[in-house]
Amino acid sequence: MVYIYKVDEVIFCAKDNTAQSIIYWMTKMSSLDLDFKIAQPDSLYLIGSNSIDTAGDLYVMNINSIATKSNIRNKRTFDIVSACLILLISPILLFYYKNKSLFFKNILYVLIGKKTVVGYQFNQETTEYQLPKIKSGILFPSDKSVQNSFASDKLNLIYARDYSIQKDLVILKNAWQKLDR
Numbered sequence: 001m002v003y004i005y006k007v008d009e010v011i012f013c014a015k016d017n018t019a020q021s022i023i024y025w026m027t028k029m030s031s032l033d034l035d036f037k038i039a040q041p042d043s044l045y046l047i048g049s050n051s052i053d054t055a056g057d058l059y060v061m062n063i064n065s066i067a068t069k070s071n072i073r074n075k076r077t078f079d080i081v082s083a084c085l086i087l088l089i090s091p092i093l094l095f096y097y098k099n100k101s102l103f104f105k106n107i108l109y110v111l112i113g114k115k116t117v118v119g120y121q122f123n124q125e126t127t128e129y130q131l132p133k134i135k136s137g138i139l140f141p142s143d144k145s146v147q148n149s150f151a152s153d154k155l156n157l158i159y160a161r162d163y164s165i166q167k168d169l170v171i172l173k174n175a176w177q178k179l180d181r
Helices: 019-028 069-088 090-096 100-112 149-161 165-178
Strands: 009-013 035-039 045-047 116-118 137-139
Touching: 009 019, 069 090, 069 100, 069 116, 069 165, 090 100, 116 165, 137 165
Parallel strands: 009 035, 116 137
Antiparallel strands: 035 045
């Protein structure tokens, strides 16, 4: 296939191939002008270098799931429907919130499109990944206090890569008590 399609880069999946198999094929194709990368299972990165003298580049796997037109539309629909339902049951919910005015302000911002119900969680030490742009959120993929900026970054990447309305619904279901922050 490398010869037929004139491939210039080969990415091995470490989940499906043994280290021996990967090394065998890299050795067998070493005479060709190819770049090799290895995708680790359950990782957001590809490992590889084009030279033994350099560390190589870090490749972040495709994280554009949240940025597709259909997902942008789905996310906005989720925001409107959930904000309306929250407003509808707000007389009951008000007993659970300390900051009632911020609760209503947040829901109003979601309705007019200034905020989203679920967004990225950024810390002061958060590294700059090129995440697809979304509005700031009231709730986050993990509302646990993440002390480690790498963990927060990884959760943001996973959320962006694997976005679905179901994930937003689960986050809202588990963290609705925090809509007043």
